[in-house]
Amino acid sequence: MKSILEEFYYGNIDPGTAELSRTAKYDRALEKIIASEEKLLKLLNEPEKLLFNEFSEAQEEMHESFIAEKFSLGFKLGVLFMTEVFTKPPTKEGDTF
Helix, strand or coil, rough: CCCHHHHHCCCCCCHHHHCCCCCHHHHHHHHHHHHHHHHHHHHHHHHHHHHHHHHHHHHHHHHHHHHHHHHHHHHHHHHHHHHHHHHHCCCCCCCCC
């Protein structure tokens, strides 16, 4: 078996395409979004629909940027945790690794 770094390097691990587990809360929110969008689009004329699409695309870009930053911060935090675990000796008598 290759190391996790090799798997990542060769593209066998891609966190951006990993499928997340869907919860009932997520499904309810998604249903609300879809229903609201359908209702809204029925109320809008063509120029307003174009504006709404621009708004939706910009919001999606912002969300993707936010998620990428959170992933990066989470990864860095994980590395800091591991660094501390492997570099600091136990502080109390009887503590073990």
